Amino acid sequence: MDAADLSPRIRMHAFADGAALARALAAAVAADLAAALAAGRLASLAVSGGNTPRAFLQALATQALDWPRVVVTLVDERWVPESSARSNAALVRQHLLQGPAAAARFVPLYRPAARPEDAVGEVENDLRALPRPLDVVVLGMGGDGHTASFFAGGDHLGQALDPAATALVLPMRAPAAGEARITLSLPPIASARHPYLHVEGAEKLRVLAAAVAGTGAGRAYPIRRVLEQTQAPMQVFCTA
Numbered sequence: 001m002d003a004a005d006l007s008p009r010i011r012m013h014a015f016a017d018g019a020a021l022a023r024a025l026a027a028a029v030a031a032d033l034a035a036a037l038a039a040g041r042l043a044s045l046a047v048s049g050g051n052t053p054r055a056f057l058q059a060l061a062t063q064a065l066d067w068p069r070v071v072v073t074l075v076d077e078r079w080v081p082e083s084s085a086r087s088n089a090a091l092v093r094q095h096l097l098q099g100p101a102a103a104a105r106f107v108p109l110y111r112p113a114a115r116p117e118d119a120v121g122e123v124e125n126d127l128r129a130l131p132r133p134l135d136v137v138v139l140g141m142g143g144d145g146h147t148a149s150f151f152a153g154g155d156h157l158g159q160a161l162d163p164a165a166t167a168l169v170l171p172m173r174a175p176a177a178g179e180a181r182i183t184l185s186l187p188p189i190a191s192a193r194h195p196y197l198h199v200e201g202a203e204k205l206r207v208l209a210a211a212v213a214g215t216g217a218g219r220a221y222p223i224r225r226v227l228e229q230t231q232a233p234m235q236v237f238c239t240a
Contacts, residue, residue, distance in 0.1 A: 003214025006227045010197075010212060010234045018055055018200055018239055025198060025237045026059035029136050032194040036135040037066050044131045046184065046192075047096070048075045048140040048148070049088025052200055056138070057095035067103040071130055072096065075139060076149040076172075076183035077109035079116050086179070109169065109182045116171035116182040123182065127168045137192035141199050144176060145207050145221025149183035151176050152222070160185045161225045190229040197223075199238040208236070 015021040029045070036043035043065075047053060074088050082090040089108040097106060107126055111119035139147045146152065150160055151174035160170050165185045172181045189195065199208055210218025211227065218224060227234055 003219045003224075005214065006212045006224065009227055009230065010236050013235065013237045015237070015239045021198070021200070021237050021239045022055035022059045025056050025138070025196065026063055028235065028237075029060060029138065029194075029196065030063035030065055032136050033065055033070055036193075037069055042069050042071055042131045044071045044073070044134045044136070046073050046075050046134050046137045046189075047092060048138055048198070049077070049091050050140055052140050053138065053198060054091070054095050056198060057092065058098075061096050061098050061101040063101075065101075067101050068105075070101075070104040071107065072104050073107040073127065073130065074109050075137065075189070076181055078178065079110060079171075079180040079182060081110065081112065082108075116180055120167075120169055120171055120182065123169050124167065127184075127188075132188065133191040133193055134188060135192070136194045136196065137189050138196045138198055139189070139223075139226070141197060141204060141208060141223050142176075143201075143203055143207055145211055145218070145223050146176070147197070147223045147226055148189065149174075149177060149181040150186075150222035150226070152220070157222070161222065163187060163190065163229050186226065186229055189226060191231055193232060195230045195232055195234050197234050197236045197238075199236060200240075202240045205238060205240060208238075 033043040113119040149172040154174040211221040211224040
């Protein structure tokens with residue numbers, strides 16, 4: 001049986017280059033956060049790490065927002081301290097929490113514990129104190145079709161991708177993940193008022209196309225599971 005085509009569940013926004021994408025994505029996210037603030041509530045944002053979002057984070061930091069009423073967290077994190085070059089929290093502090101945006105409240109996922117399992121309860125409690133559903137979630141995607149820390153072969157992948165999961169965060173170890181990680185589970189991502197997917201590069205676009213169409217290996221990509229469950233259409237900002 002053919003897998004369902006998920007094209008109706010996404011909105012594609014293509015750009016000539018990464019700089020144009022970063023500016024447009026920052027403006028769109030800022031508009032969503034501003035709408036949340038105008039509604040009289042704190043605005044909540046979860047962002048991804050890695051190299052791809054740096055220009056976006058820098059562009060978002062320049063947006064005119066009531067930053068003290070914005071709460072920022074991460075989609076996932078490598079289990080490393082912020083002194084590590086691989087820390088997503090360090091990336092956010094360096095590229096987003098600058099200038100007026102430094103007034104935002106930041107809730108990192110790493111804690112000074114040997115293993116994510118040792119701190120997952122503390123992180124869970126901190127996240128449960130945030131405004132939910134999250135107003136904005138900005139995901140990335142790897143060339144293997146993973147998003148967040150939903151890696152193929154992950155030791156908690158089934159639990160993390162369960163739409164009925166009650167945990168907000170889970171530890172994750174997988175052959176392709178490098179370090180142990182901690183990740184938001186599917187429900188807080190899927191329930192976001194405004195979900196975004198940031199994709200750069202022709203090969204990643206081919207991976208995404210296979211996931212959306214449900215063809216070949218794309219049927220099993222974790223990103224497809226996320227696209228199937230998001231309550232709002234996924235806004236895909238992309239460039240080749």
